[in-house]
Amino acid sequence: MFQTSxxxxxxxxxxxxxxxxxxxxxxxxxxxxxxxxxxxxDLANMPEFRQVLRGAQSEAKxxxxxxxxxxxxxxxxxxxxxxxxxxxxxTGNKLILVRGSGQVHRVMALTGVLxxxxxxx
Numbered sequence: 001m002f003q004t005s006x007x008x009x010x011x012x013x014x015x016x017x018x019x020x021x022x023x024x025x026x027x028x029x030x031x032x033x034x035x036x037x038x039x040x041x042d043l044a045n046m047p048e049f050r051q052v053l054r055g056a057q058s059e060a061k062x063x064x065x066x067x068x069x070x071x072x073x074x075x076x077x078x079x080x081x082x083x084x085x086x087x088x089x090x091t092g093n094k095l096i097l098v099r100g101s102g103q104v105h106r107v108m109a110l111t112g113v114l115x116x117x118x119x120x121x
Contacts, residue, residue: 019071021045025056025063032062038069041077049077053084061093067100078113085117 021039028034033056041049056063065081067073081097088095097117099105108114 021048023049023052025052025059027060028064031060032064033060035063035065036069037065037067038071040072041070042072042074043076046076046080050080053080057084057087057093057095062096063088063094064096064098066098067104068098070100070104071102073100073104073107075111078108078111082113082116 019039021041021044023035023037023041023045025033025035035053035056037049053063053065063084065084081095085095087093095117097108097114099114100108105114
């Protein structure tokens with residue numbers, strides 16, 4: 001599991017500390033793999049996210065990407081998810097989103113990512 005330290009407190013909002021980023025995967029026992037992501041997913045942690053997602057895709061034909069504990073997602077992360085989805089389609093595999101809530105869901109809906117990919121509520 002990859003984990004980074006929380007970001008320093010914001011001067012504008014000294015009480016706010018974003019949750020630390022964490023990302024891992026494990027087999028679910030049914031021939032598929034679940035990728036769990038939490039915290040903020042952005043350019044700073046893209047190498048770790050990419051490594052975990054690609055590792056999961058190399059181990060199973062069906063990968064579920066669980067975004068329920070994600071508090072933030074940026075365009076770099078969206079691009080990586082779409083790239084992983086394209087790879088899955090090219091190889092006859094599946095990448096299924098377990099939708100995040102709040103801001104993450106809105107960003108994915110507004111950018112058309114949800115329409116393009118299979119997702120679970």
